[in-house]
Amino acid sequence: MSGTLRVDVPLGDRSYPVLVGAGARHELASVLRESKLTAGAQRAAVVTQPGIDVDVDPGIGCETFEIPDGERAKELSTVGELCSAFTRFGLTRRDVVVGVGGGVVTDVAGFAAAVYHRGVAVVHIPTTLLGQIDAAVGGKTGVNLAEGKNLVGAFWQPAAVLCDTEVLDTLPERELRAGYGELAKYHFIGCSPRAARLIGSHRSLAQRLDGGEPLSSLEGAELVAACVAIKAEVVASDETESGRRALLNYGHTLGHALEIAGRFDLRHGEAVAIGLRYAAMVARLLGRIDDDRVAEHERVLDAYGLDASLPHGIDHDEIIELFGRDKKAAGGITFVLDGPDGLEAVPGIDPGVLRSALERM
Structure with a gap:
């Protein structure tokens, strides 16, 4: 054609x-x-x-x-x-x-x-x-x-x-x-x-x-x-997602948790948008990226008209528990995070950091 x-x-x-x-x-x-x-x-x-x-x-x-x-x-x-x-x-x-x-x-x-x-x-x-x-x-x-x-x-x-x-x-x-x-x-x-x-x-x-x-x-x-x-x-x-393919899950760990919680009337892509902003927050708290890179995430999301705010009524304890059930969580809670060398899967993230990022959202 x-x-x-x-x-x-x-x-x-x-x-x-x-x-x-x-x-x-x-x-x-x-x-x-x-x-x-x-x-x-x-x-x-x-x-x-x-x-x-x-x-x-x-x-x-x-x-x-x-x-x-x-x-x-x-x-x-x-x-x-x-x-x-x-x-x-x-x-x-x-x-x-x-x-x-x-x-x-x-x-x-x-x-x-x-x-x-x-x-x-x-x-x-x-x-x-x-x-x-x-x-x-x-x-x-x-x-x-x-x-x-x-x-x-x-x-x-x-x-x-x-x-x-x-x-x-x-x-x-x-x-x-x-x-x-x-x-x-x-x-x-x-x-x-x-x-x-x-x-x-x-x-x-x-x-x-x-x-x-x-x-x-x-x-x-x-x-x-x-x-x-x-x-x-x-x-x-x-x-078969034994390594690099996990990068395609960028933004999905929080996104999937919000979908599983099921109270927020979110489509998959809407949940992923929130997850992208959250992953940038986590990466910033871990010192992997700077404020300018966080702002770049927000600019991209804004350009597509995506609301990346956490839904009202979110239970932080429930969400962090759901992080532990994610398919990537083989070595503790694992997130795909941005960093100086690009995206990578980072295992064993401290739940305290994840909770702090949720509070900052």
């Missing part, structure tokens, strides 16, 4: 394309024919949610399966029900699952694909900004438990991801803000020359990023593609 940007996620024989641009979803049938993982598929199970009015044509026999709205869909019971429905449909190991929706859909559809018949190919068509720049790329799938977010899941890379920027035009403003929190995160990870080179279908964009052009100068498909390239480069260096 003319004007579509292509970003490759380089994982050897499991590499796959991410196509970005207006109308990218209409490439689905050709992608299924051309991918070695889906070329022989006879059936497509399209997983989506009520109210997602995005037409897709896989070019083969298909059936649509709806999961519940919101985070309540991210439960093991939903995955069990989906797999039973796949069986009744006649989905085989050689067929394909297509996730059409936001991060909840791609997380659930991807996990169902990973465990059904011990692995069925999946293609994602993310319909939210958050889904396009983050959730649908990288192969992390999963569901929640009462004790925490994404505690049950699998790494299951898609055969392709189609980011149709056309569908973003109809998103409500708050849904866009939910993506802006993740977008702000990428400003602090940065686009390395290696990441820029993954944008193989738009030489001028790759050259601009390779030359250090900031993300703030980009819009639309170019901005989505740049974020995808940053994530693809990090994923390629650490697919």
Whole structure:
């Protein structure tokens, strides 16, 4: 498709394309024919949610399966029900699952694909900004438990991801803000020359990023593609999150804790925005960054119209307890923090520092 940007996620024989641009979803049938993982598929199970009015044509026999709205869909019971429905449909190991929706859909559809018949190919068509720049790329799938977010899941890379920027035009403003929190995160990870080179279908964009052009100068498909390239480069260096991939969780430790506490009516990206400001506060208290760098965090968040204030009624003891349940907390409470050499995962943070940062928020 003319004007579509292509970003490759380089994982050897499991590499796959991410196509970005207006109308990218209409490439689905050709992608299924051309991918070695889906070329022989006879059936497509399209997983989506009520109210997602995005037409897709896989070019083969298909059936649509709806999961519940919101985070309540991210439960093991939903995955069990989906797999039973796949069986009744006649989905085989050689067929394909297509996730059409936001991060909840791609997380659930991807996990169902990973465990059904011990692995069925999946293609994602993310319909939210958050889904396009983050959730649908990288192969992390999963569901929640009462004790925490994404505690049950699998790494299951898609055969392709189609980011149709056309569908973003109809998103409500708050849904866009939910993506802006993740977008702000990428400003602090940065686009390395290696990441820029993954944008193989738009030489001028790759050259601009390779030359250090900031993300703030980009819009639309170019901005989505740049974020995808940053994530693809990090994923390629650490697919199963044993080290560097943890950097993609910048801002997420407090963000996830606020979501788990569940009383604050926050979308994921809104919670991450608060978490970014908080992580900067923690880094400042530890002497890792100075006041100017904290102010830079606040400027980026302001530029996207993100409110990074702590919600009213927050229980500091509860939040710090939730920090200890975070997936990164292998060596004590662990945060991804900014510092003189960029972002890194810092284990064993003193709860007193974390409490002080909460009080300063």
